Amino acid sequence: MAAGLSLVSGGASRAPEKVQLENELGAPWRLPAPSIPTLSELFAVHPRDGGWAGFLLAQLATERPLLWVQDRMAILESGRIHPPGLPTQDLIHVEARDAKDALWAMEEGVRCSCLAAVIGEIWGDPKTLDFVATRRLAVAAERSGTPCWLVRLGGNANLSGARMRWRIGSAPSLANSLDQRASGLPAWDAELFRARGHPPGRWVASEADRFHLVAASGDRALGEKRRLSA
């Protein structure tokens, strides 16, 4: 995984000591990541919150092409991906009619070891997206070594075979030293609520050379102080 994110602040809600000890606030920090590329599930806290995209893109390697699958409802509700805003232009975009086609396209992509990652956005809780389907994706991803991100927009966290499950929302951005009124570097409120081999936790992260921990949500002052001193 690319070293694109740093943890800016925040404590793990359920296993705080360990994370806090390992990671100074503002210090380069690695996201809890599975040992091998596999299927991770991202839940957007709100379908009209695009924060998850920044969180995800910051972690992607872009040496190889991306496969980005969106189902029709996801495009209607939260927009189509916009290549000029993405870190890479080398991608294949699939507009799937429904979740069934989207899952099929994702599985085809995951089986192919020529991709940097497969990202699939699925709207709601379709019937076809069950434990078996996610489990198939996870196994295929582990076999080919292609990381796969299943993004759920407006869905509920039901049974899933994903190895890591995140809930991502936007957090107020960092201070902008050039313009106090403007947004700074984007920050994200990331909650890891289920993971294999890792304790769950909640962090506020921002993009930098690595993920950085920022002040816990709502405590902007700490983050700013940390950021300025860094």
Next chain:
Amino acid sequence: MPHLAIERWAKSADYPPDSPVVLTVEGTHGLLIHAVTKAAAERGARPGARLTDARALDPTFIAVPADPESDAALVDRLARWAGRWSPLVEVDGDGLRLDVTGVSHLFGGEAGLVRDMKRRFAALGFTVRVAIAPTAAAAWALSHFGGDEIEPLHVSALRLDLDTVRTLERLGLKTVGALMDMPRLALARRFRGAEDVVEALDRMTGRKPEPLTAAAVDPPPRALIKLEEPATHPEAASQALERLVPMLVRELEERKLGARQLSLIGYRVDGSVGMASVATAIPSREPKHLQRLLADKAAELNPEFGFDAFALTAGWAEELGAAQESLVEEPSGERELARLIDRLTVKLGPQHVRRPQPHESHLPERASGWGAAISSPAFAGEVAREARRRGPSTSYADPPPLEIEGRKVRPQRLLDRAEAIDVIYATPEGVPRRFVWRRAVHDIARVEGPERIAPEWWRQPSSARLRDYYRVEDQAGRRYWIYREGLIGDGRGGLPNWYIHGLFG
């Protein structure tokens, strides 16, 4: 096919076979007879006559409107079906012209070919008159007027217009032979322009070439199997595909070609064809891949009354050198990617599997063009290299840059249609304070802008308004891209409207 219209009608109608039916078309002076049944012909009905005249002879004629469009469609279908004899088939009015050069020996000589054609068309219930001649014009003349020689044929066999024929008759030149004996110069001087008799004569004698369609110099790679018995089971096409793919791949290998487009054509016994086509992103002649692409579509071909022949054609082939990917059978990244694109495109359609195709434009929705992935194979190089060079250049302490190497910061997601929002802002050009999108209120905590994008006056109407884009962040930290269209008093409409266009990640 002299009786095509009436035979097509007879196949679908439920009148007794000996009823005097005439097919009619609208003429300038009432209905004209287009085609007649045998019974009607015996009672004096002639094609071309007026229906009222025929009714005067015998009032029992049953008039049915003809359907020339369906007749033409049938001829088209039969032309495709006639591909079983020759790859070069052309529709010529109500007939077909086939280039059978070098083909007839496959069917037991020219006589055998004619027999086979007559037999198969008769099996479909169509009367055909077949003639093989060294030139297309002569073949047409012989098939329409009968006989073995062209000299004794009437001059109308030259397909001249009616006036010219009448002039020739008046001059005493009634047969083609008589015309051929005339000095060319005299003929050329007497008949000029549209009624060029000499040219028609040359076409018939072969002095002037008359090629069928644009004859392909290189016939596309093609593999063909003929079945002894019509196959009606549903797997027929799939099984044929399994046999055809290795045959075609062998031909592609010999000619150092790779297929970009493949069609599996099944010829049915009833004279129709079933066709399945796929395309590939890079030329390929790998049997497994080609077969996998076509398999689903082949399985969907409906045998109806049974297939009796299959052809697999690479309608579009490109040069592909003899290449070995590596010692171990592991395809390279690019090739594997192309195969992935092929598979996705076959199932989802080319309009749903796309790659970015940047446009030189300031309007965001135009700048991010999309092109079918299958038709942009050489893509990976340029754009990817450029993106890598650009790279993520932010560091922790820096505020987010407005531009990265001359490119404006753009949202990760763009709505297909910018959606109208209600915005509270300080008029006339103040920053937005609060907006309502899809009935949810967003209080704007931070705002940056405007970035002004002027309309492209060279392609938009003069009433198009400029856009002032703002990057806004609401209380929860969600970042959006909104714009105000127009200014107060810009003379291009009333109060400016606000729209939301994108979401930042």
